Amino acid sequence: MSDFLGYLLTGLGIGAGYALVASGLVAIHRVTRVVNFAQGAFAVVAAMLTSSLLAAGLPHGFAELTGVLTAALAGLLVGLVAIGRPGTTPGTSLIITLGLGIFAYAIEIVIWGDQPRSFAGVPGVAVVGGARLQAHYLLILAVTVPVFLAMAAFFARTDVGKALSACASNPYAALVVGIDVRRMGLLAFALGGALGGLAGVLTTPVQQVTFDSDVTLLVNGFAAAILGGLTRPVVALGGGLLLGVAQTLIAGYGGSAYQLEVALVLMLAVMIVQASRRGAVPEPAR
Amino acid sequence: MNRWLLVAAVVVTLALPPLLPERHLGTFVLLGLAATVTAGVSMLMGYAGQVSLGQASFYAIGGYAAGLLTVHGVPTLAGLLAAPVVAAVAAVLLGAPLLRLRGHHLAFATLAMQLILLSLLGRGDWAGGAIGLQGIPTLPVGGDLGYAYLSWAVLAVVLVISRNIVASRAGRGLRAAATSEIAAAAGGVAIGRYRLTVFALSAAFAGLAGGVYAFYLGYLSPGSFPVLLSIEFVVMAVVGGLGTIAGPVVGATVIVLLVQALNTLGTQPGMPGYAPSVLSYAVYALLLVVTVLYLPRGIVPAVTDRLVKERRP
Numbered sequence: 065m066s067d068f069l070g071y072l073l074t075g076l077g078i079g080a081g082y083a084l085v086a087s088g089l090v091a092i093h094r095v096t097r098v099v100n101f102a103q104g105a106f107a108v109v110a111a112m113l114t115s116s117l118l119a120a121g122l123p124h125g126f127a128e129l130t131g132v133l134t135a136a137l138a139g140l141l142v143g144l145v146a147i148g149r150p151g152t153t154p155g156t157s158l159i160i161t162l163g164l165g166i167f168a169y170a171i172e173i174v175i176w177g178d179q180p181r182s183f184a185g186v187p188g189v190a191v192v193g194g195a196r197l198q199a200h201y202l203l204i205l206a207v208t209v210p211v212f213l214a215m216a217a218f219f220a221r222t223d224v225g226k227a228l229s230a231c232a233s234n235p236y237a238a239l240v241v242g243i244d245v246r247r248m249g250l251l252a253f254a255l256g257g258a259l260g261g262l263a264g265v266l267t268t269p270v271q272q273v274t275f276d277s278d279v280t281l282l283v284n285g286f287a288a289a290i291l292g293g294l295t296r297p298v299v300a301l302g303g304g305l306l307l308g309v310a311q312t313l314i315a316g317y318g319g320s321a322y323q324l325e326v327a328l329v330l331m332l333a334v335m336i337v338q339a340s341r342r343g344a345v346p347e348p349a350r
Numbered sequence: 351m352n353r354w355l356l357v358a359a360v361v362v363t364l365a366l367p368p369l370l371p372e373r374h375l376g377t378f379v380l381l382g383l384a385a386t387v388t389a390g391v392s393m394l395m396g397y398a399g400q401v402s403l404g405q406a407s408f409y410a411i412g413g414y415a416a417g418l419l420t421v422h423g424v425p426t427l428a429g430l431l432a433a434p435v436v437a438a439v440a441a442v443l444l445g446a447p448l449l450r451l452r453g454h455h456l457a458f459a460t461l462a463m464q465l466i467l468l469s470l471l472g473r474g475d476w477a478g479g480a481i482g483l484q485g486i487p488t489l490p491v492g493g494d495l496g497y498a499y500l501s502w503a504v505l506a507v508v509l510v511i512s513r514n515i516v517a518s519r520a521g522r523g524l525r526a527a528a529t530s531e532i533a534a535a536a537g538g539v540a541i542g543r544y545r546l547t548v549f550a551l552s553a554a555f556a557g558l559a560g561g562v563y564a565f566y567l568g569y570l571s572p573g574s575f576p577v578l579l580s581i582e583f584v585v586m587a588v589v590g591g592l593g594t595i596a597g598p599v600v601g602a603t604v605i606v607l608l609v610q611a612l613n614t615l616g617t618q619p620g621m622p623g624y625a626p627s628v629l630s631y632a633v634y635a636l637l638l639v640v641t642v643l644y645l646p647r648g649i650v651p652a653v654t655d656r657l658v659k660e661r662r663p
Binding site for chain 2: 145149167169170178283328329
């Protein structure tokens with residue numbers, strides 16, 4: 065029983081990381097209709113930068129914050145290239161973000177090399193209800209849950225958040241009432257970058273990061289986000305946590321090598337079911 | 351004029367291999383194979399409007415099919431012919447559920463398909479596992495020079511097939527569907543069946559190229575078919591020009607030559623050890639982004655448009 069509780073909490077911690085990547089994808093997709101293939105790269109850049117800053121002797125907290133802000137800046141830059149030129153369709157932007165994700169490889173290798181990196185998180189082992197787990201997983205949960213609450217409040221209560229939601233629901237109507245849709249899109253990219261960066265910074269102490277970890281992060285994040293059709297952050301949180309728990313349970317009770325496959329199969333199943341519900345003829349493009 | 355250009359291209363291609371030094375002959379073979387796979391990607395993206403980020407999985411399926419069959423005693427020619435068939439059958443089986451998806455859903459689904467295939471190959475002892483499949487016999491074509499002609503002959507066959515498909519009823523139907531799927535479906539185009547056909551055909555192209563690759567190298571491992579390879583094929587198709595016949599060849603040639611040149615530059619003494627990989631990542635990324643933003647239809651349509659304009663004063 066205590067084994068199970070341990071797996072559950074560890075899984076929730078891992079899943080919270082996926083949920084953050086997923087919410088970044090959702091934040092960008094609901095406003096701009098672009099699926100950002102560079103989402104995993106934000107996490108890698110933030111994690112690598114944080115490890116360098118910590119190695120240089122900067123205190124915890126400051127280093128992590130700098131990493132997240134740099135990822136937000138990276139998000140803004142990706143957004144500028146991907147949607148900055150008027151008339152770029154979401155399909156074209158997807159190909160551009162794919163290219164930028166690969167460009168990030170070149171930058172990351174030049175600055176940080178191609179070896180895995182990590183840094184120390186919360187040390188020690190926590191005991192919860194008789195279950196032992198790395199204390200850092202509790203920190204991941206303790207940060208992720210308030211971040212999601214803050215995001216929900218931001219989208220529902222603030223003017224900027226409402227403007228973002230307006231662009232998500234109908235870009236043309238948003239334009240008519242005087243919202244700068246393009247600027248909101250860039251803001252969404254910056255927000256997505258920060259969320260991706262936060263995921264990288266939080267999970268790196270328990271999961272080493274290399275320049276090409278972005279594929280795994282992206283696939284897990286997408287699998288979590290697709291449950292909510294890439295538009296609902298709360299469903300993405302649920303999807304991420306579910307995925308993390310499922311992977312940890314499967315790893316804990318046997319198939320430790322099949323973690324990514326769980327996400328892949330879940331993603332394929334969800335997408336195929338969603339597509340068959342929608343019917344054979346696609347909705348007209350907006 | 352077009353006909354003369356074609357004749358010139360054929361003559362240059364036939365004359366080139368004996369003139370190339372040994373170390374560049376390998377590049378020539380791999381270029382022919384890359385262009386063959388890209389022809390399928392270009393048809394898939396240009397005519398059927400499907401982004402596949404998993405085309406290297408069919409390259410791998412073809413390679414492993416040819417490799418496994420011949421390692422177990424099947425004649426090499428039969429192995430080579432089986433490669434495209436196995437890849438196409440796999441594409442039909444996978445495509446039946448996957449092709450319900452569109453846009454970024456399909457992109458992620460094909461990516462997932464490749465990651466699952468790589469992990470199956472890496473775990474499967476029957477396929478040599480992570481170490482790879484060794485001891486694949488070679489085709490009796492007379493060394494590297496023979497492979498150079500074989501790979502470009504394969505490319506020629508594939509290009510002729512794609513040209514005929516594009517001009518066929520299915521090709522016209524798909525072009526109609528690319529403008530408005532609902533209108534085309536209402537007009538009686540069997541979109542689902544045509545899309546599956548193109549998907550299977552592009553997989554067969556990749557499988558055939560994979561078969562030649564297996565015999566040429568004599569060794570296959572999951573590491574030979576990374577996700578990045580699938581992305582490279584997309585870059586080649588987009589840079590050359592989607593939905594054109596010459597596009598895949600031009601795109602593959604431009605990228606392979608650039609990467610080769612930068613590789614030579616990157617391995618110069620005094621360059622850091624990471625230089626070759628960094629330069630090739632940067633080239634793929636920049637070419638892709640710049641092409642999509644500034645030459646959205648690719649090199650070949652841009653050049654032919656300009657030629658047409660000059661002739662009409």
